[in-house]
């Protein structure tokens with residue numbers, strides 16, 4: 001699959017110039033590296049084109065990635081620029097066809113993002129992160145990155161769980177939901193200009209809606225898909241509580257394993273970053289065992305009655321997500 005969407009592959013702070021970093025996305029082993037401290041990240045398939053050694057065993061020399069086996073060196077775009085075994089030859093330069101397999105890479109929101117090289121002339125779709133675009137709400141400016149969390153299921157299962165509210169009273173009882181308030185209110189699914197499903201308004205009762213909440217409150221949620229493996233929710237409780245937003249970023253490590261980060265956006269300055277991270281780890285720690293119990297691990301895209309799972313009316317955002325994945329041809333982690 002070669003869909004033009006970025007996925008996170010590592011925390012940006014974990015990628016130091018001196019040390020190439022092994023990563024993984026879409027079942028492909030990758031090496032992430034930087035030519036210098038603070039330089040933009042690069043991503044290659046973690047396999048030297050000479051004899052297949054792992055490039056992540058190498059090191060960065062003079063802004064180039066040097067293979068640990070015979071020392072071939074590659075510049076950021078992937079071109080081989082030095083073959084030490086031939087260094088005695090006058091005027092030798094490696095032919096332009098000698099290249100590592102480069103993916104695209106960029107850094108945003110404390111993460112290193114990668115995308116497979118798209119078809120000629122096109123670029124990966126914008127990450128559509130946390131900035132107000134095409135009608136997205138203005139989000140609180142304090143940002144706290146949480147994760148990574150590894151979970152043994154497909155990325156679409158993780159995204160669908162993030163969009164699902166009917167589990168709150170069971171999986172997050174006492175936090176995000178209550179067994180006294182299980183009914184899912186009526187809500188409308190719309191689609192943005194890229195066809196991504198979104199729910200502009202969804203009301204829910206929550207016993208403890210956030211790490212800062214002292215008691216229960218009605219909360220106005222909104223949900224939107226940012227990409228096939230990323231989503232954003234905003235929540236605003238009644239009264240004077242500050243609004244919050246949570247972005248979910250999934251990296252499909254392979255079809256049935258996912259690495260997850262969250263970005264919390266909040267105006268609340270009363271809690272330290274670690275307290276926010278602890279709350280998110282608690283919530284996701286409640287989700288993970290259920291996620292890992294789901295069979296099949298890949299998200300079934302077949303319609304109900306055609307071998308797919310059963311839906312009820314409360315699941316219409318999930319259904320819209322499945323339909324959108326199918327329309328995109330986002331088959332990684334689906335069945």
Ligand code: FES
Pocket residue numbers: 048049050051052053067068069070071072
């Ligand atoms: S395998 Fe990388 S330089 Fe030979």
Ligand SMILES: [Fe+2]
Pocket residue numbers: 161167171172283287
């Ligand atoms: Fe959950």
